[in-house]
Amino acid sequence: MEKILITGANGFFASRFMDFYKCRYEVTGLTHSQLDITDLDRTVNIIKAVKPDYIVHAAAISDTTMCQNNPELSQAVNVCGAVNIARAAEACNAKLIFLSSDQVYIGNAGQGPHKETDEVNPYNVYGQHKLNAEAGILDLMPQAVVLRITWLFGLPERDKKINSNLLWNIVKSIMKNQPVSFPVNDLRGVTYVYELIEKMEGMFHLPGGIYNAGSENDLNVYELAQAVFKALGLEDRTEALLLKDLRDSQRDLRISNQKLKANGITFSSSEDAIGKCISDFSFSMKLS
Numbered sequence: 001m002e003k004i005l006i007t008g009a010n011g012f013f014a015s016r017f018m019d020f021y022k023c024r025y026e027v028t029g030l031t032h033s034q035l036d037i038t039d040l041d042r043t044v045n046i047i048k049a050v051k052p053d054y055i056v057h058a059a060a061i062s063d064t065t066m067c068q069n070n071p072e073l074s075q076a077v078n079v080c081g082a083v084n085i086a087r088a089a090e091a092c093n094a095k096l097i098f099l100s101s102d103q104v105y106i107g108n109a110g111q112g113p114h115k116e117t118d119e120v121n122p123y124n125v126y127g128q129h130k131l132n133a134e135a136g137i138l139d140l141m142p143q144a145v146v147l148r149i150t151w152l153f154g155l156p157e158r159d160k161k162i163n164s165n166l167l168w169n170i171v172k173s174i175m176k177n178q179p180v181s182f183p184v185n186d187l188r189g190v191t192y193v194y195e196l197i198e199k200m201e202g203m204f205h206l207p208g209g210i211y212n213a214g215s216e217n218d219l220n221v222y223e224l225a226q227a228v229f230k231a232l233g234l235e236d237r238t239e240a241l242l243l244k245d246l247r248d249s250q251r252d253l254r255i256s257n258q259k260l261k262a263n264g265i266t267f268s269s270s271e272d273a274i275g276k277c278i279s280d281f282s283f284s285m286k287l288s
């Protein structure tokens with residue numbers, strides 16, 4: 001059996017990834033308490049002992065506000081830690097798949113959908129540090145696969161972390177009967193976490209380089225939220241619970257998946273992915 005090692009094992013993505021692949025691969029998950037990726041020697045030694053065929057690097061400070069407020073921590077984990085993982089991958093000749101983010105596109109002058117070749121100039125710490133990590137990793141290992149993924153969503157599961165995400169945030173506000181607002185000037189895709197996980201196996205065999213990976217989307221975030229209400233069968237509650245955030249500041253993080261498609265990997269649209277998640281979980285909020 002081939003071996004996968006995944007970092008950030010208690011995280012939202014990795015905890016689901018490990019369960020999904022545990023019968024097809026020998027999967028070793030390393031939590032933060034088992035390995036602090038900022039420690040280069042331990043990182044190389046621990047990973048060398050596992051001798052993985054593939055390393056999925058999912059550990060990070062993933063909260064953008066935390067990165068903004070603690071740039072030194074973000075630099076240590078999201079940049080130096082990621083490069084440490086590349087050094088370990090190099091030491092054991094493993095294929096590295098690194099989870100970067102669509103936030104690298106946050107300062108782009110032009111409109112999306114953005115391509116991997118677009119000039120980027122992220123204005124937040126998280127986006128800049130993901131970009132620096134990409135460069136550091138590819139410098140060491142041109143054969144590494146860097147995935148710029150969009151905002152992930154999913155629903156809570158036993159023994160697995162749930163992060164703030166579009167679907168779950170809306171479900172929570174409906175449960176509390178509390179209105180929630182979403183920006184009309186924010187354009188970005190959202191990706192169903194299990195759709196990304198399912199496609200990861202294909203990513204192991206991509207040629208090295210940067211790939212946008214996740215659901216494309218033409219809707220603004222308010223319209224996406226409307227799609228969530230619709231998929232939940234709660235259109236009648238939209239007017240009372242879903243508000244427009246009309247702030248001027250425009251953000252366009254939309255990705256183009258052309259490069260990944262040319263390599264045979266496709267994703268559903270963000271709207272279809274929302275429907276798929278609700279259907280996978282047989283999730284209903286209707287009281288009938």
Ligand SMILES: NC(=O)c1ccc[n+]([C@@H]2O[C@H](COP(=O)([O-])OP(=O)(O)OC[C@H]3O[C@@H](n4cnc5c(N)ncnc54)[C@H](OP(=O)(O)O)[C@@H]3O)[C@@H](O)[C@H]2O)c1
Nearest residue numbers: 008010011012013032036037058059060062099101151152
């Ligand atoms: N979720 C999204 O919407 C999204 C979108 C784009 C990109 N990404 C990227 O995808 C990856 C996975 O995201 P996620 O949502 O699963 O993140 P997550 O839930 O925050 O998980 C990240 C994990 O990394 C661990 N970690 C933090 N510092 C560490 C360190 N110094 N050494 C080792 N482990 C450390 C955390 O452990 P502790 O909590 O115990 O510290 C946590 O379990 C991240 O790289 C993230 O930046 C996520």
